[in-house]
Amino acid sequence: MATETRQKTSLTKLGAAEARWTSGFWNRVHTRTRDVTIPQIWQSLSDTDLSPGLRNFEIALGERDGIHIGPPYMDGDMYKWMEAAIDSLETDPNDELANIVEGMAARIAAVQREDGYVHTPTAIAERSGAEVSELADRFNFETYNLGHLITTGVRHYEVTGSESLLGPAKKAATFLEHLATNKPLELARSAICPSHYMAVMDLFRLTGERRYLELAQAFLRVRDEFTEGGDDNQDRIPVRDQVVVAGHAVRANYLYAGLADLAAETGDEELRAVLERLWTDVVDTKLYVTGGCGALYDGASPDGHPWQGEISRVHQAYGRAYQLPHTTAHAESCANIGMIFWSERMLALTGEAKYADVIEQIAYNVLLGSISLAGDAYFYTNALRQVRGLPFDLRRPGDTGQPVVPSPPPSDERLREHYLSCFCCPPNIARALASFHTRAAGVSDDGLFVHQYGGSEIDVTRGEHRLALREESDYPWSGQIAFTVTAAAGSLPLHLRIPGWARDARLAVNGIPVNASGPGSYARIERAWQPGDVIALELPLPVRVLRGHRLAEELTSQVTVQRGPVVYCVESADLPDGVRLEQAAIARGTAFAPARAEIAGFPVTVLEGDLLALPPQGSDALYADLEDAPVTRAPARLVPYFAWGNRGPGEMSVWLPVVW
Secondary structure, X not given: XXXXXXXXXXXXXXXXXXXXXXXXXXXXXXXXXXXXXXXXXXXXXXXXXXXXXXXXXXXXXXXXXXXXXXXXXXXXXHHHHHHHHHHHHHHOOOHHHHHHHHHHHHXXXXXXXXXXXXXXXXXXXXXXXXXXXXXXXXXXXXXXXXXXXXXXXXXXXXXXXXXXXXXXXXXXHHHHHHHHHHOHHHHHHHOOOOHHHHHHHHXXXXXXXXXXXXXXXXXXXXXXXXXXXXXXXXXXXXXXXXXXXXXXXXXXXXXXXXXXXXXXXXXOHHHHHHHHHHHHHHHHHOOOOOOOOOOEEEEEEOXXXXXXXXXXXXXXXXXXXXXXXOOXXXXXXXXHHHHHXXXXXXXXXXXXXXXXXXHHHHHHHHHHXXXXXXXXXXXXXXXXXXXXXXXXXXXXXXXXXXXXXXXXXXXXXXXXEOOOOOOOHHHHHHHHHHOHHHHOXXXXXXXEEEXXXXXXXXXXXXXXXXXXXXXXXXXXXXXXXXXXXXXXXXXXXXXXXXXXXXXXXXXXXXXXXXXXXXXXXXXXXXXXXXOOOEEEEEOOOOEEEEEOOOOOHHHOOEEEEEEOOEEEEEEHHHOOOOOOHHHEEEEOOOOOEEEEEEEOOEEEEEXXXXXXXXXXXXXXXXXXXXXXXXXXXXXXXXXXXXXXXXOOOOOEEOOEEEEO
């Protein structure tokens, strides 16, 4: 009999030896990431005519002449690509790729100073004879770069057993220890986009050396004692006093992800409660329906505060509760990935299915939407509406790195770019997708937990118990999911996630129905497993029409359409001739029929049905009389949000007016 899981012990995620995508939706994405995305990003980073990524390391080593080019966090972009490559090596060994990674590891080690500091802008300046010092400017992103180096070094050792990158990672951690001990103020000032919290916890878990756990605790202490901070970097007030999430969304999500690691290892219940409160604030008031995070390019915080001296500018900001603009949505790809990192750590900490639900929401929508269906072009920002004729330019919707002369492209022609001068997002997207097999399932003292569906094979052994499963499904297009037991010993409990959106889920073992738990939980099945057992999970996938909260002004009298975890949108390419995007509306009670289709060669399920065509607007005046013309029906189709923008320029909207 299945029962609802209320997990309180920690979950451990699985590596490729225990879980991988071998069929279905996520195997298609996995294959594309391996064969297209990872090689394409390396081609960009190593093309010295296009990117300074590799070139900066070569100059720092004296292999070529020149000055540092690009943002100071470019080193971190290289480390993130290396992490993606290493994740790919875990699932698909490749000598050529392994040699590229080893070559970069040698370069990094050669650039790194004896004290563990490595930063190509500084190394290049020193080589030219300039007097420079580390941490001179918080926006040099040294701790951010070092954090990504440490994480990549740990991952490299886990996958290959080589210490060629683990050595530089440990030296980088030693430098951070020096800062925490001897230069805490400089560390606090420079601790923006704090990847180093997660990094040193990775190092602690790998080595078991308590010094790295204590270093993470020192990071938090230094941050809480800092008196020069602001909401932009979440250091205006101590972490434990924070009640809502404010400021830069990437920095916030990275910070709270690292703190979730810390809470898991220390058992700090107060910190855990703070993180649960902050995560809930995002999900309940600041998260786009697509899973996008950080609505505003620029904002102010504390917003509306009577004491003007405490108001500060915030960048790429979460904004106010329910402040969710569509056309100008920032939702930087790195922020959305950061929310996956935070949520998966909260899932490990608590075992609660709602965290896996949000990972699914982000993954099937804004994460996949940030990369082209071909796997070789990327969004920096992720709007929910794209329209023609904007009288202003949007910041970085797809940054080519070239000056815009004489004017920006039309607003409905902004598409994903193969290379962005601000290149932080593409390698982040690559590593999130290359490592997605680690998010398929986890284990705890209470058994195996399946978090995500989409074509996995899982094989875990704990003590005398073993359970191996092969998933067969067409998820997310079909809710029929079957797991066949391919090997078994003992009675390891199995926990299957019932998504929060799912109603009337059904569960059976060998054709015999068992009670499925409610939405947003794990259904627990315990029995003596036998090879050949079949666990069938049915998640009904009705087309749902969603409305927004009354305080979300841009959602007033609008709706969006969702089927299973997939959010849909309308593109101008799918509207009848003569119908503009602003005319498209949904009539209450409209039935949409699922249909199979391909977009840019990628198989998807689209939704076909009639929209309403409102009268065309006869005036571009700011205010004008309502047009007195009939409303007509317009046959159209809705496409998955992640698939938009793959058929050339055009308009798009996730939300449409509803006609009652």
